Amino acid sequence: MNQIVQTERTRLRRLHERGSYHRATINAILDAGMLCHVGYVIDGSPYVTPTNYWREGERIFWHGSSASRMLRQQSAGTPVCLTVSHLDGLVLARSGFHHSVNYRAVMIFGRAEPISDPAAKTTHLKAFVDGLFPGRWDELRPMTEPELKATTILCMPIDEASAKVRTGPPIDDEEEYALPVWAGVLPLETHTGKPIPDPHLREGIAPPAYLDGFKLG
């Protein structure tokens, strides 16, 4: 199995049996989401900004306004930690101590590189939109040159990364399984609601089929 080399930053120190360095595991966790939390440092202070991301092969991408301080800082090549996590359930045990959560998380360390070529930018934005809604990009009014200029796209190789996953029921102290307390898992799922058409929507346009196919989590 395609495995990523551990580094001092990605080596899992606690509960390492929950950890993984397999690309397939990491990719599956990344592909199940679209919101990440990017950490970076300005003047010694940590900042954690939520933003959307997408994966292309062995690279992770995120983007935003070229005026964004976060993106300007990151474009300069400072170290970044990008974390994706899914909360899958609450794990209720017989003691407070053994309560837990089921989750899937990935941490990626590295330095971001900006995509500067306008044609390349368009290709990556298409990959982002079509990754969510296959075929939508070609339905849209194309990007203009000023819009491409105003959009910063960053990417980072998924080289220094680890996954951590917890699944399954609570693990209680052996003698406590007999206690008269409900124990088990309360699962959490992300659902899409009914699409809400824009009040300005031109008449006669039905919600496209790709909305039904959209799934997160």
Next chain:
Amino acid sequence: MNQIVQTERTRLRRLHERGSYHRATINAILDAGMLCHVGYVIDGSPYVTPTNYWREGERIFWHGSSASRMLRQQSAGTPVCLTVSHLDGLVLARSGFHHSVNYRAVMIFGRAEPISDPAAKTTHLKAFVDGLFPGRWDELRPMTEPELKATTILCMPIDEASAKVRTGPPIDDEEEYALPVWAGVLPLETHTGKPIPDPHLREGIAPPAYLDGFKLG
């Protein structure tokens, strides 16, 4: 309205009309979630760790194993950024450029303080569990002294904080509302699934009513 003073770190530089420094707004966003992303710096590198949190009044709490490197680092009083975000929907516009997401997010800056008194630790853990499942704490086998020792609880005042919120339909360029492209919002919601009883669950224990009342998002 109770408003938090802005600092250089919390001043919203972009789309500031989406920002808020009202305690009521910040608290509502915090109370709708339980997973945060904590950013901290070790040897100049940013780390972003997903973890559970809870709010008590004007303080935010998180916890974990006393053996955790993250918590030991944060207990030492280094600067921390704690971010909570909810992804509420995908906003589909007529151009790629105007696509967006609806979200609610809070960033809190500060330095964490550990809770060291065992009785205080118990009180805060009870607040966490009962905040999720009212009344559950008293059903559980009580915390032991070694368990309290093995648990680090950190808290931080919600003093240097900001919220950012986007809601509503896409904002397209005026002349593009007429384009024959579906536009609108695809809402995202967190749902709880059916509780999964622990395979070891003692017979005759029904899922407690507080599971039905649980809601995130």
